[in-house]
Amino acid sequence: MSDVQHARERIAEALAPTPLLLDQTLSERLGRRVWLKVESFQHTGSFKARGALNWLRTASDEELAGGLGAVSAGNHALALAWAARRTGVPVTIVMPENASPFKVEGSRALGAEVILHGDINAAWALMHRLVEERGLTLVHPYDDPRIIAGQGTLGLESLEQAPDAQAILCPVGGGGLIGGIGVASSAWRPELSLIGVEPRGAASMAHAWSQGGPARLDGIASCAKSLAAAIVGEHTYPLSRRHVTELVAVDEDAIHRAMRHLLYQAKLVVEPGAAVGVAALLEGGATLPSHGDVVVVVTGGNLGGEELAEFL
The missing domain is CATH 3.40.50.1100 (Rossmann fold)
Known part of the structure; x- marks a missing residue:
């Protein structure tokens, strides 16, 4: 936890906190407040x-x-x-x-x-x-303690911005982001449910859980390219086992529906990998606590016009 706190001090001058936006449509549907942590507004367009x-x-x-x-x-x-x-x-x-x-x-x-x-x-x-x-x-994209600590600053921000949150849904690729958030949430709010969401065609963390450790997928098939890690990390795997409450997989149709929801209802342009948490809520695939707010991490918004057109 001290690594995450020190990371926050190092990067604060250059990286301001990103907003937490209320998703009105999802909130009405679920009967509780659903907040979107919009890392698509971050420098370079993602939490990275x-x-x-x-x-x-x-x-x-x-x-x-x-x-x-x-x-x-x-x-x-x-x-x-x-x-x-x-x-x-x-x-x-x-x-x-x-x-x-x-x-x-x-x-x-x-x-x-x-x-x-x-x-x-x-x-x-x-x-x-x-x-x-x-x-x-x-510089490993996710399996490095310094990278994980930096990503964990997102967890600190989310907990401060949403003091009534009882669940965080986080996209999972290689596991660096959810590992860092898990360190922060377990220290600050241990009762919170941390739910990882993967594309069904790139479910490398679920594969690691089933194998008892990082194990390479033979192939990746998903429009969510930002989550297309073929194998999770030696650091991120044990962090996930320690801190993640549940893993959920969403299929391609669910990701497409979530993309359209974010575009037309939430008015956000994001990339497919950033939409998987919303997909899990729309599909009812995540086991949520009986009460409290829900935070969904929207990891990034880096896609061109031709890529966006596929989801319109």
């Missing part, structure tokens, strides 16, 4: 700026000397490129070939070298080679 900036501000000169490397579907790439540009450190990112063009172009505009290569597993294999060949320092 929190962890990236905390990592950079705790990095040693030796770690920075050869430049940084990362694998990302896009949001970690944008965040790391933004944070590294503030200190003049070069960044190399490997993204899957099906990565969002909006995120690829945005990362390059921030100064990162972006290499498109294969699927997420092939992208990781290439990055490991580049770390050896170029002497890069790998």
Whole structure:
């Protein structure tokens, strides 16, 4: 918990708290207040700026000397490129070939070298080679204590902004965000239910739970590319087992319905991976406490016009 609190102190000057917005339609439907934590309003368009900036501000000169490397579907790439540009450190990112063009172009505009290569597993294999060949320092998108601590600052904010919350629904990819929120919520409000939501076609955390540890999925099939981690982390897995109350999976149709709800009812433009928590509520898939407010983490809003058109 002290790591999360120190991370908050480090990044506060550059990253202001994001709003908590009341979803009127969902609130009326569920008979309780449903709040949306809109990280789509954060720097670089997602929560990832929190962890990236905390990592950079705790990095040693030796770690920075050869430049940084990362694998990302896009949001970690944008965040790391933004944070590294503030200190003049070069960044190399490997993204899957099906990565969002909006995120690829945005990362390059921030100064990162972006290499498109294969699927997420092939992208990781290439990055490991580049770390050896170029002497890069790998900044893992989720399985790093400094990244997790930075993401945990979102949990602190949410608990302060919603003092009556009894449940938080959080999208799960590799588990860094829900791990950080779990540290904060267990320390500050241990009775709170922390519910992880995954796409059914990329349910890597549920797979890890069933296998007793991180285990790689053979393939990923979901429109929620920001949650397309093929394997969860050695750090994030035990944090999830310790702090997460329930895991819920939502299918592609549910994600599409949630996207339309956020666009037309909540008036928010977000990416598919950010909509899975709302999908779980619309589908009635999450086990909620009998009373109290609900917070849904809306993780990011980085998508281009062509991508958005698929959900209109």
